Structures are given as structure tokens and as C-alpha cells.
Amino acid sequence: KGLTIWSPIPLATNVVLSGLGCLGTMYVIPHFREKFIKARLFGIDLNKMTTARDEDGVLIRPYQGPKVPEAMGVISGMIFLIVMFLYIPFAFAGYYATPKDFPHHKLTEFVAALLSIACMCFLGFADNVLDLRWRHKLLLPTAATLPLLMVYWVNGGVTYVMVPNFLQPMLGGVVNLGILYYIYMGMLAVFCTNAINILAGVNGLEAGQSLIIGASILANSLLQITRLENPAGVDNHVFAVVFMVPFLATTFALTYHNWYPSRVFVGDTFCYFAGMTFAVVAILGHFSKTLLLFFIPQIANFLYSCPQLFKMIPCPRHRMPSLDPKSGKIDMSYCEFTPDELPSLGRLIYKILKVTRMVKVVEHKDGTVKMNNLTLINWSLYAFGPMREDWLTICLLTEQAVCSCVAFLIRYKLAAFFYKVVE
Amino acid sequence: KGLTIWSPIPLATNVVLSGLGCLGTMYVIPHFREKFIKARLFGIDLNKMTTARDEDGVLIRPYQGPKVPEAMGVISGMIFLIVMFLYIPFAFAGYYATPKDFPHHKLTEFVAALLSIACMCFLGFADNVLDLRWRHKLLLPTAATLPLLMVYWVNGGVTYVMVPNFLQPMLGGVVNLGILYYIYMGMLAVFCTNAINILAGVNGLEAGQSLIIGASILANSLLQITRLENPAGVDNHVFAVVFMVPFLATTFALTYHNWYPSRVFVGDTFCYFAGMTFAVVAILGHFSKTLLLFFIPQIANFLYSCPQLFKMIPCPRHRMPSLDPKSGKIDMSYCEFTPDELPSLGRLIYKILKVTRMVKVVEHKDGTVKMNNLTLINWSLYAFGPMREDWLTICLLTEQAVCSCVAFLIRYKLAAFFYKVVE
Numbered sequence: 135k136g137l138t139i140w141s142p143i144p145l146a147t148n149v150v151l152s153g154l155g156c157l158g159t160m161y162v163i164p165h166f167r168e169k170f171i172k173a174r175l176f177g178i179d180l181n182k183m184t185t186a187r188d189e190d191g192v193l194i195r196p197y198q199g200p201k202v203p204e205a206m207g208v209i210s211g212m213i214f215l216i217v218m219f220l221y222i223p224f225a226f227a228g229y230y231a232t233p234k235d236f237p238h239h240k241l242t243e244f245v246a247a248l249l250s251i252a253c254m255c256f257l258g259f260a261d262n263v264l265d266l267r268w269r270h271k272l273l274l275p276t277a278a279t280l281p282l283l284m285v286y287w288v289n290g291g292v293t294y295v296m297v298p299n300f301l302q303p304m305l306g307g308v309v310n311l312g313i314l315y316y317i318y319m320g321m322l323a324v325f326c327t328n329a330i331n332i333l334a335g336v337n338g339l340e341a342g343q344s345l346i347i348g349a350s351i352l353a354n355s356l357l358q359i360t361r362l363e364n365p366a367g368v369d370n371h372v373f374a375v376v377f378m379v380p381f382l383a384t385t386f387a388l389t390y391h392n393w394y395p396s397r398v399f400v401g402d403t404f405c406y407f408a409g410m411t412f413a414v415v416a417i418l419g420h421f422s423k424t425l426l427l428f429f430i431p432q433i434a435n436f437l438y439s440c441p442q443l444f445k446m447i448p449c450p451r452h453r454m455p456s457l458d459p460k461s462g463k464i465d466m467s468y469c470e471f472t473p474d475e476l477p478s479l480g481r482l483i484y485k486i487l488k489v490t491r492m493v494k495v496v497e498h499k500d501g502t503v504k505m506n507n508l509t510l511i512n513w514s515l516y517a518f519g520p521m522r523e524d525w526l527t528i529c530l531l532t533e534q535a536v537c538s539c540v541a542f543l544i545r546y547k548l549a550a551f552f553y554k555v556v557e
Numbered sequence: 558k559g560l561t562i563w564s565p566i567p568l569a570t571n572v573v574l575s576g577l578g579c580l581g582t583m584y585v586i587p588h589f590r591e592k593f594i595k596a597r598l599f600g601i602d603l604n605k606m607t608t609a610r611d612e613d614g615v616l617i618r619p620y621q622g623p624k625v626p627e628a629m630g631v632i633s634g635m636i637f638l639i640v641m642f643l644y645i646p647f648a649f650a651g652y653y654a655t656p657k658d659f660p661h662h663k664l665t666e667f668v669a670a671l672l673s674i675a676c677m678c679f680l681g682f683a684d685n686v687l688d689l690r691w692r693h694k695l696l697l698p699t700a701a702t703l704p705l706l707m708v709y710w711v712n713g714g715v716t717y718v719m720v721p722n723f724l725q726p727m728l729g730g731v732v733n734l735g736i737l738y739y740i741y742m743g744m745l746a747v748f749c750t751n752a753i754n755i756l757a758g759v760n761g762l763e764a765g766q767s768l769i770i771g772a773s774i775l776a777n778s779l780l781q782i783t784r785l786e787n788p789a790g791v792d793n794h795v796f797a798v799v800f801m802v803p804f805l806a807t808t809f810a811l812t813y814h815n816w817y818p819s820r821v822f823v824g825d826t827f828c829y830f831a832g833m834t835f836a837v838v839a840i841l842g843h844f845s846k847t848l849l850l851f852f853i854p855q856i857a858n859f860l861y862s863c864p865q866l867f868k869m870i871p872c873p874r875h876r877m878p879s880l881d882p883k884s885g886k887i888d889m890s891y892c893e894f895t896p897d898e899l900p901s902l903g904r905l906i907y908k909i910l911k912v913t914r915m916v917k918v919v920e921h922k923d924g925t926v927k928m929n930n931l932t933l934i935n936w937s938l939y940a941f942g943p944m945r946e947d948w949l950t951i952c953l954l955t956e957q958a959v960c961s962c963v964a965f966l967i968r969y970k971l972a973a974f975f976y977k978v979v980e
């Protein structure tokens with residue numbers, strides 16, 4: 135049923151090329167460490183004992199410590215792209231005997247998806263090198279989605295969405311979003327790229343969460359391919375599989391080098407690359423709502439951060455947890471303020487957070503309080519106590535995995551409450 | 558006749574978007590100067606009076622002078638890509654009423670061409686940042702051509718070539734090169750990217766020669782569109798037009814900033830981007846032999862350089878001409894050696910060059926000689942005398958333009974001697 139991309143030889147080639155991509159990434163990354171450092175693409179890992187501190191255990195500025203090459207995601211991204219390029223002729227091998235059945239529009243979508251990913255990888259690298267401003271972090275993913283959206287449009291892509299049951303009396307069964315659908319797709323790319331970039335700061339976290347999200351997409355699409363009966367439905371998920379396998383393979387190799395203690399950092403370029411890859415497969419596969427379910431921890435992190443992001447509660451420049459040099463464990467970072475001096479909405483939020491025990495609060499006698507910064511990482515340290523950095527990563531990745539299980543439950547058990555037809 | 562891409566509205570949109578791209582590039586480049594310098598992407602212009610010299614007029618090392626941002630071609634390249642993305646829906650506007658006529662394979666080629674160009678721009682920028690080795694300069698264009706070649710293959714692209722008259726008794730009228738044709742196309746990309754990169758070193762030269770080559774391609778394709786009768790022949794040249802107009806527009810803006818005295822340098826990223834753009838339009842338009850004719854000065858430069866490149870004559874590390882601080886003019890650079898100590902082939906070449914007066918030679922009493930380094934730039938200075946840097950650029954660009962005229966003569970007057978059917 136469906137595209138012959140979903141047949142043994144193309145799939146086997148995809149897996150074999152992915153394996154080679156994994157080995158290639160594994161091998162190439164260490165060879166480029168020096169080049170990146172020489173090009174001043176490096177960072178200093180603040181949560182390490184090797185980083186210089188004064189007698190009180192406070193980091194010396196400017197930071198001194200081993201240089202860890204940054205933006206190494208560009209290598210896994212490039213190898214991913216080369217694997218996908220080499221895979222193109224195999225993907226469509228089933229049609230060479232019958233050229234008139236050739237699914238040209240599918241090949242176009244395939245190439246346009248790669249073009250969007252390549253542009254995002256490129257722009258992410260430029261961001262890493264040039265250290266662009268915040269507004270560029272919203273503009274660049276939008277620019278990179280352009281080729282995909284344009285081809286989607288030229289191919290006459292659907293812009294209909296199903297309406298949830300409770301809105302159907304008002305809107306009918308389906309509603310054509312038209313141009314809004316394109317804006318939604320563009321925003322999806324902006325969201326995915328930045329969501330991964332924001333839940334970061336611990337060795338192995340960006341790459342690790344991308345592995346779990348990627349694996350969830352892969353599992354969902356494999357499940358759908360076995361469940362669905364109509365060929366068009368299957369086709370929607372075939373691309374997701376053939377994109378995710380090389381993505382997971384190359385990202386695995388990157389995670390290996392990025393794992394605690396990090397020999398390389400992945401950089402914004404990786405977050406952009408990973409987020410865009412997720413966005414394009416969800417757009418082409420028409421499962422963007424399911425994709426968003428796999429971002430529950432990132433959404434939770436954003437919601438939890440909102441009081442600080444919108445300055446209702448003071449927000450220090452850095453909210454990363456930090457190493458306690460005595461215990462060798464990571465502990466949360468705090469902000470300090472006087473609750474009575476907060477704006478009224480901030481005071482209310484503070485009280486709710488405190489009463490529901492969603493934050494750790496230390497009250498001082500002078501009326502000021504010390505509260506952990508509002509990030510999912512700090513929350514995890516509050517919930518599970520200080521721990522070594524690799525355990526913190528494992529803890530956060532476990533949360534991500536648990537949330538993916540919840541996402542599957544919502545998608546396959548609860549969705550029936552909202553939608554009559556759940557495919 | 559042919560694709561409706563060749564009709565007023567798509568063409569007008571292409572021109573309007575190109576105009577906006579030109580203005581955008583003009584405006585954006587100066588805004589990024591500081592960012593690039595801060596990211597250490599800069600060079601020092603050695604042929605300027607503002608660069609520090611000692612009393613003897615010799616440049617002080619390490620070089621001291623105004624920092625000129627490097628790799629700015631990445632901006633014109635990115636804007637070119639965005640223009641092309643936005644143009645996609647207009648290019649194919651003629652088919653929305655009749656979806657079954659939609660030329661899907663053309664859209665795929667279009668997107669694949671953009672993917673190759675985007676990859677090359679990206680890899681070129683990575684090269685500028687990371688300062689890759691020589692072997693990468695051959696590998697990267699090959700990797701970037703992959704998507705185009707793969708799509709060419711999947712689309713069942715022709716690999717037949719016409720055989721010149723004098724070989725026809727042996728080979729017949731056409732010969733199928735098969736895989737060799739793909740190797741040829743890959744090598745074409747490697748050649749085009751590096752040819753522009755090598756004829757460089759004078760303010761405005763890389764961008765200027767790309768303008769002339771691009772304009773020659775545009776003129777040739779416009780000519781072919783008016784001459785040719787069969788729609789397939791016209792179609793081959795339509796892409797070249799719609800790629801070259803935005804390319805010329807954005808490159809013009811880049812040249813403006815890169816012109817003497819350069820406020821920005823274009824970088825390897827521009828040479829890669831320009832070369833790849835030429836290669837893809839020639840591959841898709843099946844006019845690679847004509848394209849090579851537009852590279853006569855680059856080929857001449859390479860042939861003239863060969864004795865030094867292959868070490869038959871000593872080759873100093875830098876062969877750039879240099880500023881004479883007294884006159885303010887650029888003069889050639891020399892290499893010094895003893896002819897009798899050269900290998901026999903080198904001695905023969907030296908004698909030929911000397912007798913044919915293709916080099917300037919100064920003989921010393923001790924048997925050593927001083928000969929200008931074997932580059933087209935030095936040859937031009939030898940032929941026309943020392944001159945100010947902008948006049949040298951104009952001189953070299955005039956040579957390029959004259960060679961393009963010769964190329965047209967060869968293509969349209971002499972080709973009939975070699976080929977029976979000349980389209």
C-alpha cells in the first residue's frame with residue numbers, strides 16, 4: 135500500500151546509509167575539534183571542576199578552563215544531508231520501471247524538505263559564528279521554511295483542518311484555514327527550533343532530547359503505517375520514517391561526543407537543524423498536533439518560565455543551575471527579591487507557586503526571599519535534589535520520555551473525545 | 558512555446574524580486590560589517606596605503622591596517638536564495654488552472670538546483686570560518702552537487718552527448734556517456750567554483766568576473782530562446798534566465814561594496830556560490846560546453862599557472878601583485894631562480910615563455926633571473942604596465958568581456974565546423 139519508498143530495498147538502503155552516517159559523524163567530529171577552536175568557535179564549560187574558581191568557589195571572570203568546541207551540530211547536520219542526498223535515487227527506485235507512475239510531487243516535497251533543513255543548518259551556523267540578535271532567531275527559521283511552504287503551495291497542499299467535536303456546531307466538520315495554515319506551519323518551525331534551544335545548558339541535553347523526540351516521531355509513524363488502511367495516510371508517515379532514521383543515527387553520534395563530560399558542544403546550529411527536521415516531517419506528514427504533544431516538556435518549561443520571561447518576577451541574566459564545587463553536584467540557581475515589591479500579578483503568581491510547592495523558597499528575616507529560577511532544569515533539581523551533571527541529564531531525558539508516553543496516550547486514547555475521526 | 562515560466566507575469570515578478578534583492582543586499586551588507594569583524598571574519602587589504610609599512614616600504618608583519626570584513630558573499634547568496642524561494646509560486650503560476658499539465662519534474666529540478674546552491678553557499682561559509690584544507694575545496698563542491706545529480710538521475714536525465722564531426726566515423730552521431738556524464742557534471746561544479754576563486758586578489762575582481770560570466774550566460778540564453786524553435790530547447794534556457802537575473806542583481810550590490818577601495822571582501826563563500834550557480838544552470842540547461850567558453854580567462858590563467866603549480870618553475874607562497882607605495886600603483890610580483898638549476902622540462906618551458914615574450918624576465922649577472930609569477934593578473938600588468946588597483950580590475954574585467962565575445966563567436970560561428978547540428 136502507498137509509496138514504494140515503503141518497501142524493503144529503499145528502507146534497507148536508508149538504514150545502511152544511516153549506519154554509515156553514524157560512523158562518519160562519530161569519526162569526523164573529533165577531527166574538527168581543533169579547527170573549530172582555532173576559528174574561535176568554542177565555549178567554556180562552567181559546570182566543571184576544571185574551570186578556574188577563586189577561594190570562595192566563585193568562577194573567575196573572564197572564565198578560564200578547557201576550550202570546548204561549539205556549533206559541532208553543523209557536522210552531524212551536514213552528514214545527515216549527505217546521507218539524504220545519497221538516499222534519493224534509492225528512495226524512488228521502485229518507479230524506474232514505470233516512469234508514468236513516478237510520484238514527482240513527492241520527490242519535489244522531499245527535495246524541498248531537504249532544502250529547508252539545509253538552509254536552517256546554514257543559518258544556524260551563521261548564527262553561531264556571528265552571534266545574531268534575538269529577532270533573527272525568529273526570522274531565520276521563517277526564511278528557512280519558505281522553500282517548503284512554497285512547494286507545499288505550488289503542489290496544491292491541503293489547508294483544511296478537522297474541527298474538534300465541541301466546535302463543530304459552530305464551524306462544521308472541517309475548516310479551510312487558507313493562508314492561516316501557512317502562517318501556522320511557519321510558526322511551527324519557529325517553535326520547534328527555539329523550544330530545543332531553550333531547554334539547554336546541561337551536557338548532552340539538547341542532543342538527548344532531540345533523540346527522544348525523534349524516536350517518538352519514528353515510533354508514531356511506524357505505528358501509523360501499520361494501523362492505517364488508506365495509502366495516502368501511510369504515505370504521510372513514510373517520509374517521517376526515512377528522515378528520522380538518518381537523523382537519529384547522526385544525532386546519536388553527536389550525543390556520544392556531547393555526553394558528560396562534553397568534548398564538544400552542539401550549538402544553536404544543532405537546535406535549529408533538529409527543530410526544522412521535526413517541523414518538516416510533521417508538515418509533510420500532516421501530524422503537527424502530534425508533534426506538539428512530543429514537546430510537552432519544552433512547553434512546560436516555557437509556561438513555567440513565563441513569570442520571569444515577562445518580568446513579573448525578577449529574572450537574572452543567567453538562570454542555569456551551577457556546580458557546587460564541594461559536592462561535585464549540580465544545584466539550582468536562585469533569584470532574590472522582596473515579594474511585597476513585586477507588581478500585583480507577580481505577587482499573585484509567586485503566592486500560587488509557593489502554595490502549590492512548585493518552587494523552592496527560602497525566606498529571609500528582612501522580608502526578601504530566595505526562589506529557584508523558573509526553568510524545568512531547576513524544577514527537576516528541586517524535585518529530585520542536587521545530582522551530578524550526567525544524572526541530571528538522564529533525569530531530564532527520563533522526564534522527556536515519560537512525557538512522550540503521555541503524548542501517545544493523549545494521541546491514541548483521549549483524542550477520540552475531541553475528534554470524531556481519529557486516524 | 559515551452560514552459561509558461563517564460564511568460565510576462567513570472568518574468569516580471571522575477572525582475573521585481575531581483576530588484577528588491579539588489580536593494581536588500583545593498584542595504585544589509587553595511588549593517589553586518591561590524592558583526593563579521595567581531596566574529597573575526599576579516600582580512601587586511603595589503604595593497605593599500607593605509608596598511609603599515611616600514612621605512613623601505615615593506616609590509617610590517619603581522620599585517621596592520623583597517624579590518625575589512627570577509628566572506629560577505631554569504632549575504633548576497635542568502636538574499637539570492639530568499640528571492641528564488643519567493644519566486645517559486647510565481648514561476649509556476651501558469652499551471653494552477655490546469656494542474657494535470659503541471660511540470661512537476663521541472664519544479665523538482667528547480668528546487669534541487671536551489672538545494673545545490675544553498676549547500677555550496679553553506680559549505681563555502683564553513684570554509685571561510687574554519688579555513689579548510691585544499692582537498693576540501695574539491696570535496697565540498699562535489700558534495701553540494703549531489704542533490705542536483707541525484708534528481709537529474711531520478712528524473713531520467715539525458716546522458717547522451719553529440720559527437721564532433723571528426724570523431725563520428727569512430728563513435729557515431731551521439732554517444733551515451735552514462736555514469737561518465739555524472740562525473741563530468743560533478744567536475745564542472747568543482748571547476749567553476751575553483752576557477753573564480755583562483756583568479757582573485759584584486760578589489761572587485763571575483764564579483765566583477767562573476768557579473769560578466771553571469772551576463773554572458775544571460776545573453777546566451779536570451780539569444781537561444783529567440784533562436785530556437787523546439788519547446789524543449791527553449792525550456793533549457795528559461796531556467797538560466799530566471800536564475801541569472803536575481804544572481805546578477807544581488808551580485809551587483811555585492812560588487813558595489815567590494816569595489817575599490819573594498820569596504821567588504823566577498824570570500825570563498827561567494828566564489829563557491831557563484832561557481833555553483835553557473836554550474837547548475839548549465840547542467841539543467843545542457844549548455845555546459847558554452848559555459849566553459851565563458852571561462853576562457855580562468856582557463857588561460859590556469860594553463861599559464863601550470864608551470865608554477867606543478868613546481869617546474871619555483872612557486873613562492875604568494876603570487877599576488879603588490880602595491881608600489883611610491884607610485885600608488887600595483888606592480889607585478891616576481892619569482893627568482895637560476896634557469897640552469899631547473900628540471901629539464903622547467904628549463905624548456907622557461908625558454909619558450911621567454912622567447913614568446915609571455916613573461917617579463919630580468920637577468921642578473923650571477924646567472925639568476927627574476928621572472929613575473931605566472932598568473933593572468935601579473936601578465937596583464939606586464940602587458941599594460943603598472944596601474945592603480947581599480948584600473949587593474951577594469952583591465953581584467955575587460956579581458957573577461959572580450960573573451961566572452963570570442964566565446965560567442967566560437968559558439969555561433971565556429972561550432973559548425975565541429976558539429977553538424979548546432980542548436
Ligand SMILES: [Mg+2]
Nearest residue numbers: 331334401402
Ligand atoms: Mg543554544
Ligand SMILES: [Mg+2]
Nearest residue numbers: 754757824825
Ligand atoms: Mg578566495
